Amino acid sequence: MAFDSDNALNGTARINREKFPEISTGPVPIEPYISEEFLGRERDMIFKRMWLMMGRTEKIPNNGDYFVKVIEVLKTSIVIVRGRDDKVRAFYNVCRHRGTNIAAGHGNCKFFTCKFHGWVYDTEGHIRHVADESQFFDLDKSKLNLHEVHCELWNGFIFVNFDEKPRESLLEQLGELAVQLNDFPFPEMELAGSWGATLKANWKLFQDAFQEGYHVATVHSGTINEYFTGKRNPHARPASVRLYKRNRSLTFSFNPEFALHPSEKFALTAGQAISQGAAGLNIKVPGVNPEENELFSFDINAIFPNCLLDTSVGFYFIHEFWPIDAHTTRWEASTYFPKPANAGALISQQQSVALFRDTFREDIATSEGSQAGVMSGSLEEINFADSEVTCRHLYEVVTKLVDGEW
Ligand code: FES
Ligand SMILES: [Fe+2]
Numbered sequence: 001m002a003f004d005s006d007n008a009l010n011g012t013a014r015i016n017r018e019k020f021p022e023i024s025t026g027p028v029p030i031e032p033y034i035s036e037e038f039l040g041r042e043r044d045m046i047f048k049r050m051w052l053m054m055g056r057t058e059k060i061p062n063n064g065d066y067f068v069k070v071i072e073v074l075k076t077s078i079v080i081v082r083g084r085d086d087k088v089r090a091f092y093n094v095c096r097h098r099g100t101n102i103a104a105g106h107g108n109c110k111f112f113t114c115k116f117h118g119w120v121y122d123t124e125g126h127i128r129h130v131a132d133e134s135q136f137f138d139l140d141k142s143k144l145n146l147h148e149v150h151c152e153l154w155n156g157f158i159f160v161n162f163d164e165k166p167r168e169s170l171l172e173q174l175g176e177l178a179v180q181l182n183d184f185p186f187p188e189m190e191l192a193g194s195w196g197a198t199l200k201a202n203w204k205l206f207q208d209a210f211q212e213g214y215h216v217a218t219v220h221s222g223t224i225n226e227y228f229t230g231k232r233n234p235h236a237r238p239a240s241v242r243l244y245k246r247n248r249s250l251t252f253s254f255n256p257e258f259a260l261h262p263s264e265k266f267a268l269t270a271g272q273a274i275s276q277g278a279a280g281l282n283i284k285v286p287g288v289n290p291e292e293n294e295l296f297s298f299d300i301n302a303i304f305p306n307c308l309l310d311t312s313v314g315f316y317f318i319h320e321f322w323p324i325d326a327h328t329t330r331w332e333a334s335t336y337f338p339k340p341a342n343a344g345a346l347i348s349q350q351q352s353v354a355l356f357r358d359t360f361r362e363d364i365a366t367s368e369g370s371q372a373g374v375m376s377g378s379l380e381e382i383n384f385a386d387s388e389v390t391c392r393h394l395y396e397v398v399t400k401l402v403d404g405e406w
Helices: 015-019 034-046 170-180 203-208 262-270 343-375 386-402
Strands: 054-058 067-070 076-082 090-091 104-109 109-111 120-122 127-129 148-154 157-161 189-199 240-243 248-253 296-302 309-314 315-325 328-340
Touching: 015 386, 034 067, 034 315, 034 386, 054 328, 067 262, 076 157, 076 189, 104 148, 148 170, 148 386, 170 248, 170 296, 189 315, 189 343, 203 315, 203 328, 203 343, 262 343, 296 386, 309 386, 328 343
Parallel strands: none
Antiparallel strands: 054 157, 067 076, 067 104, 076 090, 090 148, 109 120, 120 127, 148 157, 189 328, 240 248, 248 296, 296 309, 309 315, 315 328
16 A cells, blocks of 8 residues: 555644634643633533433343442432333432432342331332331422433433433434434444543543544554554544534544554454454444545544543444542443354454553553643643644533533
């Protein structure tokens, strides 16, 4: 393959500037990445208003299955439960007697029994039993059901919204991404690995480490660098970027010079693996590669505010970034592959899962250092390159929302 030194991936053209002239190019102030006051406005104007991704419905396949999700930025936790009528609902994890949590972790139950004084609720949120009820005064049990949170499903993903009346439907919020990802075979895949950590980094700063390729050549020199960088694209610029009202999507292409390592060759003999694009094995599947890149590797789809849904041929993964305070984030990541047909396919998938694990570890290591730097008092601004336009887009969308623009 010939390499064109003027091409968008190694030339001097700033292709995203040309494509998105409305996006700023100047330095970005650090306040949104360090200020508790700013996080307070993010809480009120973003996290209390937007649909928030909670996980996959496969986590709760049976009636009575539930899991608890702690949402630190809203100082609350919720229980997401599949009721006896098969409907998935979300409730504040708060007993109507004196506020104790009614559930923890995950499991299956017919009823939630508060551990403090034993009030009982069913899986549809109705109060079913008040211990020693005669001792209360004019208790109107019809008003003591668990408080419900808006909950909707899209393509097997559970979303909740804490607004009294959501300003947008879930489909409106997902916008172009709902169309692009509509036919991706999510239901054919199952959880293959998950990781989590609480980090000393702002939720946006940390998310940025997963939505640009500029760091790949340096941070990932021991893992995935060669998959993406080479003469054609030495700095792993995204092959294409799509910026929407609040969401965004970008596509990375493989390095065509990449020679598979022995373990990767072995993995590809048995099933799907992250290196398949480099081996020329990517086939067209619905929902990925919207601009039909011939060296397609994977898409990053950013569901605003705090979820990245990365899709490729034969696998996908999810990142969630939950703010705890302005400089602390709880991160949850999970990867999904087709159910392995045999032991060989399982080995093949696990080769990719291990590679994801090592790659994510590298991303974690730099994010805490970046946060320390922006909090050091020596910086007033940071700079984003054209290839980091997705980070700038997140900053701009957040800033508009905290300033009251809807
Ligand atoms: S706080 Fe739940 S029963 Fe008392
Ligand atoms: Fe990375």
